[in-house]
Amino acid sequence: MDKAMHIIEATSLFGGMQHEQLAQVRRIAQDRSFKRGEAIFWEGDPGIGFYVVVQGKVKIYKTSFDGKEQILHIYGPGHPFGEVPVFSGNRFPANAMALESSRLLFFPRTDFIDLIGANPSLALNMLAVLSMRLRQFTVQVENLSLKEVPARLASYLIFLSDEQNSPDGVSLPISKGQLASLLGTIPETLSRIFQKMSGQGLISVNGGEIGFINRAGIQDLSENGRLSD
Amino acid sequence: MDKAMHIIEATSLFGGMQHEQLAQVRRIAQDRSFKRGEAIFWEGDPGIGFYVVVQGKVKIYKTSFDGKEQILHIYGPGHPFGEVPVFSGNRFPANAMALESSRLLFFPRTDFIDLIGANPSLALNMLAVLSMRLRQFTVQVENLSLKEVPARLASYLIFLSDEQNSPDGVSLPISKGQLASLLGTIPETLSRIFQKMSGQGLISVNGGEIGFINRAGIQDLSENGRLSD
DNA sequence: AGCCGGCCTTGACCTAAGTCAAAACCGCAT
């Protein structure tokens, strides 16, 4: 079976397209594989196409001159990434790395733009994808600038809980070190905050398994909150 | 003369379109005016269309539960804003307010989407606009998370200097209070940093007029930097 | 000219979160 084809059919980017059009999509897509820790592209590389995750997990991130890392996104199966240079004709604005062994589809820029010409709904789908991305960025900026680390963690836990459809606990999909980088902090700080939140009876922590003891409290912390001592 | 038509012709969103198509664009656009300080929309409002600035200046911003504000963008003549809900069919992700008395064009969602159907290049232009916006967001996240306030200010000064095409100084287009909010800090801190940068012989500050005394130093601070005492 | 209100600056203080270093933990391969 062609797993790639399944992903294409299930991805919202290609939603509402006919069989023949989907086949065209498949035709221009190239299979690529990356090992855990392997770089997919670097900030500044010319972007001659974008990717869709078939299998595995990918992080998009920036690094500072002194080595600190900030993760912008983490993408799993079905999610496109690296589209910015396709439309603003230029270089990748950030780095991409495989967090696990991953299979990706690569869509060359020119082929894809031709496809858009023939499929107006594809253009609208892509506009929807970029708009969602912009929405996520406003949240990330809000988190970084207007919330303290405990509130950011609480937001993320609630987000995960919705995503995983499990109201009374979540299992972290990434290491705590990576989570720290996603939340704009460092492992030491994150560790202490997990500590504190357990101490307050909000959550239970067992490795990567987080139990929600007081969901309302977590919710509250995520939006209004500050953690008392 | 129709200033709105001039703006439409000069805006990259409508670049490469024929006269007749531009006339169509004008036809669906509605004129709106806002006084200084007036709200254009609030976060959470349903977004039934987007705007283009004809005259004046607009800020897009978020606020925290306790009142702190983070400016996401400031837009002047020719710039579109508020497009996210047009394509992700939903609510505005942030607030918009007129910083000065402003004239705007409002494009209703449905009319505009019809126009896209008939003009593939309009779709590509809009994709380019959103991509540029994403690019800017990656920079903003990088600034907030990976740089300290002095480096953010230095970046902004260099950016302004390029924008204003004046290599040895800039004049701030917004109040220092608003600048603080744009940089993710508060007026007191910004004031102290202007102070320090003057003291180090990097810049001269005279109200909103900033002279560059050591441009290389500012540049260096913006990318590698930390300000010594 | 004089007053008012918003903006900006200054000072003293506080605190969230980063740094550095060491220990504990955990899964994996020998």
Added chain:
DNA sequence: ATGCGGTTTTGACTTAGGTCAAGGCCGGCT
């Protein structure tokens, strides 16, 4: 089982930058 490398935790300490409160400045209005 044992040892090893990476990850996570803990502790002691530092610091960037926020808070609070008071003045200073400047431009518009009467």
